[in-house]
Amino acid sequence: MTATATTTTATGATPTATVTEAVTETFAELYGAGPDGVWAAPGRVNLIGEYTDFNDGFVMPLALPHTAVAAVARRDDGVLRLHSADVDGGVVQLRVDELAPLSDGGWAAYPAGVVWALREAGHRVPGADLHLTSSVPTGAGLSSSAALEVVTALALDDLYALGLSRPELARIAQRAENDFVGVPCGIMDQTASACAVEGHVLHLDCRSLSIRQVPFDLAAHGLSLLVVDTRVKHALGDGAYAARRAGCEEGARVLGVSHLRDVPYADLDEALGRLEDETVRRYVRHIVSDDHRVVRIARLLTEGDVRAVGPLLTEGHASLREDLRVSCDELDLVVESAVAAGALGARMTGGGFGGSAIVLVESSAADEVTRSVEAAFAARGFAPPRVFPAVPSRGAHRVA
Known part of the structure; x- marks a missing residue:
């Protein structure tokens, strides 16, 4: 997704009231009714531990105050509708039972891949309407794609009461990127976006997936x-x-x-x-x-x-x-x-x-x-x- 101006507070990855209001209004204009909720997920920067994740090693990322934001509503008719404020084009409409890996290299593959990964894992996701925007800079190595995946996974988990833990959400998001989008990333980016704690870095063991929050109050x-x-x-x-x-x-x-x-x-x-x-x-x-x-x-x-x-x-x-x-x-x-x-x-x-x-x-x-x-x-x-x-x-x- 194309980066937009920073839309977060100075101390945490929470969109301002203005951003929340804007995505809600745009959602209503696109889909004819308001969303069931609004969610946010941050990008990340890695303090130390590079190329160690696929070696079963250790990494230490922290969440940025830049977020992907999603306004989302449930659907029960098998239709998935996706729109981005940051990409030219209209609403992308798909059917959840026709989602196929590596079928689309565009931005919509990231949220669509999450829906596919959830359904592949046996979770009931019968459709959704999404409107997304992001302040995570793209092309800068700051995990804009992971933020997009995690915010989608969290919203659907909440809306459909799937009961997933944060590490489970991260694994769903990683599978979306690995198997649906086709990018062989490790688990770090999605885990940082899903599990980070304000004022801390996340010490992740990429073998056991155990997490320790280490104080980092600069x-x-x-x-x-x-x-x-x-x-x-x-x-x-x-x-x-x-x-x-x-x-x-x-x-x-x-x-x-x-x-x-x-x-x-x-x-x-x-x-x-x-x-x-x-x-x-x-x-x-x-x-x-x-x-x-x-x-x-x-x-x-x-x-x-x-x-x-x-x-x-x-x-x-x-x-x-x-x-x-x-x-x-x-x-x-x-x-x-x-x-x-x-x-x-x-x-x-x-x-x-x-x-x-x-x-x-x-x-x-x-x-x-x-x-x-x-x-x-x-x-x-x-x-x-x-x-x-x-x-x-x-x-x-x-x-x-």
């Missing part, structure tokens, strides 16, 4: 976390995810483990010595060390030593740049210019080859660091980046 420590959207996506990223996944699987096979999560950090050097392929060796080094960084950062946050997280972010970026090789000039420039201007640490976040970076700064220095990054981009002839604070926000919830 304001109390005089700190800010900035998201720097480079606004670029390089074609080099096409196919990179699959290639790195295959390399990690090969590394696990040679090392005799089911997933790289099973390689202890203390044994990393010995494990690397058993790998002959240099590319596989680099991938293994990144995954095992990034899993270890997640554990270290979780410990630091639990102890309240938030500033000590900064150098680990920068260390993680070096690993992504040198070992996984998924960075790019724009992302490297964010990290270099931010740290040079006094940031505590910075790293690319998400799949790489463009998208966004995060920067941990003293709040008093946020404007200066932002100006330094913008000046560095201008000096290199890059398009101006988009910079905004990542306030740890609440997960999906009913608004009205």
Whole structure:
């Protein structure tokens, strides 16, 4: 979906009353009656733990104050009607019993895929009318698609009293993206959108799917976390995810483990010595060390030593740049210019080859660091980046 202006409060992922009123009014104009309710689900940014999810490892995302918002009403006639305020075109009308995976590559595949996944799991969803809008930036690696899936899943769960837990909603949303849309994502994005708690990061074990909410009250420590959207996506990223996944699987096979999560950090050097392929060796080094960084950062946050997280972010970026090789000039420039201007640490976040970076700064220095990054981009002839604070926000919830 096309990004719109931010429509959330400064402290949590709840749409303003104006946004709620607008989606309700538009819904009534489209469908001739008001919705049964309005729901919101946030995008996310990942603090640490990149490419570790499909290795059964650890990740640590937080919800953004940017949300997908859905006004929804029940139907019992097998009809699914979908409309987006952010995409040109009218209402998309489908029949729930004719939904088929990989049949439509457009935006409507995301909410339609959720309906399909719920029905495939045996849940009664006889139809619905939906009107959607989103303030989650698209193409920035901030999980705009997961927000769209989760808000749809939550609304239908509420309306049809399906009784699903938040982790179950996340799995339904992931199946929609994997099997219906055809994107082989891990479980992190949907879990963060469904399960995040305001003022916390979500420490997720991607093997057991156990969740621990870790306090991340930056304001109390005089700190800010900035998201720097480079606004670029390089074609080099096409196919990179699959290639790195295959390399990690090969590394696990040679090392005799089911997933790289099973390689202890203390044994990393010995494990690397058993790998002959240099590319596989680099991938293994990144995954095992990034899993270890997640554990270290979780410990630091639990102890309240938030500033000590900064150098680990920068260390993680070096690993992504040198070992996984998924960075790019724009992302490297964010990290270099931010740290040079006094940031505590910075790293690319998400799949790489463009998208966004995060920067941990003293709040008093946020404007200066932002100006330094913008000046560095201008000096290199890059398009101006988009910079905004990542306030740890609440997960999906009913608004009205």
